[in-house]
Amino acid sequence: MALLTTIKEVGNYFREIYQGVASLVNGMKVTGKYFVKPSTIVTQKYPENRATLKMFDNFKGELILIHDENNHHRCNVCNTCARKCPNGSIEVIARKVVGPDGRTKKVLDKYIYHLDTCTFCGLCVPACDENALKFDNTFEHAVFDKTKLVKTLNHPGSSKIETPE
């Protein structure tokens, strides 16, 4: 009787080893298949492929104020984007100028964008009635100094595009 139990236990022992090896081989089949087929590699060599790496058009990289070739932007200092921003990442600073007809009007002095507090929720872009804003596709935002993340978006010397009245 004792002998029978021993034989059974030994049998179980070897069966478990067999099952273990079989499941291991089964899993190795999958990994082995990919090992011999280099065409299935999906990883990219990131810093080397910088030149060819392209983000999707919709990708929200950083906010920019659209400028045309004559250094004109479309911002009319309505401040809607700054009010829509949930965490105060946008500051629109206006300055008053006297026009040729003698009337004073507000023009854009500085469009300050805090990349460090921006959460890329994307509420500012559709908020703009003039379509003056968009998200750029840049993604390498790491800097050594935090102050570099506070950006002035209007280019130096830029002005609002003249719209026919």
Next chain:
Amino acid sequence: MEETLMDLDLKEKEEYIINMGPQHPSTHGVLRFETCLQGEKVKWIRPHCGYIHRGIEKMSEALTYPQLVHLTDRMDYLSAHINNEAVALCVENAMGVEVSDRVKYIRTILAELTRLASHQLWWSAFGMDLGALTTFFYGLRDREKILDIFEESTGARLLQSFITPGGLMNDVHPNFQKRTKEFVKYFRKKLPEYDQLLTGNVIFQERTKGIGYMSLEDAISYGVTGPSGRGSGFHCDIRKIAPYSAYPLVKFNEITYTQGDTFHRYLVRMREMWESLDIIDQLVDNIPQGPTMLELKAVKPPKGEFYQRVETARGELGVYIVSDGGPTPARIRYRTPNFSNLFIINKIASGHKIADLVAISGSLDLVIPDIDR
């Protein structure tokens, strides 16, 4: 050094207390398990949360409804779309408006893609917790395809903030339909590999079968929802109980098992991935045309209290809004699935070995920022 009474007590019982976390790779976030051990055996566990508490509920009180949506991404970051949808649905129901069919279809497809991506990452990390590093690469390889779909349409890979009260932030990319179909076809071929790699593995089965038994009564009394609760036979799928968006239009099965151990919680998620693929298949070919955003003058729910629940990848997410009629909520409260799912761990892991604790906490699929909010 003077020995305290507690030290003496512990010495007599040969018990000792160790902390698993807050920086432990298998808790996937800042969570501390105060674990009392007797030898290698776990006597009790006290979870300590609050390490990543950001006060999202309080912060939301100062923001308008479209603005506060972006904070819900940061709760359960693996089901960002579904969290956004919960707030959007709650506000829409409160205001008594209904979005177009196109929005409903797209929301449902995005939610199911999110569920797939979340389960893929869970599968990857669960295998890695148990020592199978291969799963991590295979899971992330397929998740990348879903993130590409998200990135093309929404502009972000993880925290999309795409679904907003009244519709969607913008229309989906023209490639959305094509890419989603391609992905479903691709993933149907790859999903059997997951079973081949991990489910059938003897070591994995030995480590998960019969470990961490959760009874149906425990699941209900602790409020364990989602795949973790369904592994114990708790019919808690909100998509079935209280269908929202396009879920009334699709046919799918609610996966439940009655065994309630770690292995069956695992199986629920594996089979849910097939169901998600079926749901996407039914919807993606016939997305109707229509506006993607309602013309709302202002997002201001009337005075009152409103509640909406949705099924995230980890369980039931409830949004409770108290409105005073203004543009910001007077109080907003989230009933997050992970908070409820966490505290059962003392019940189901006590008596098991410390190594099994990793398997059990992995099978609950905890996302720590969702616990603390």
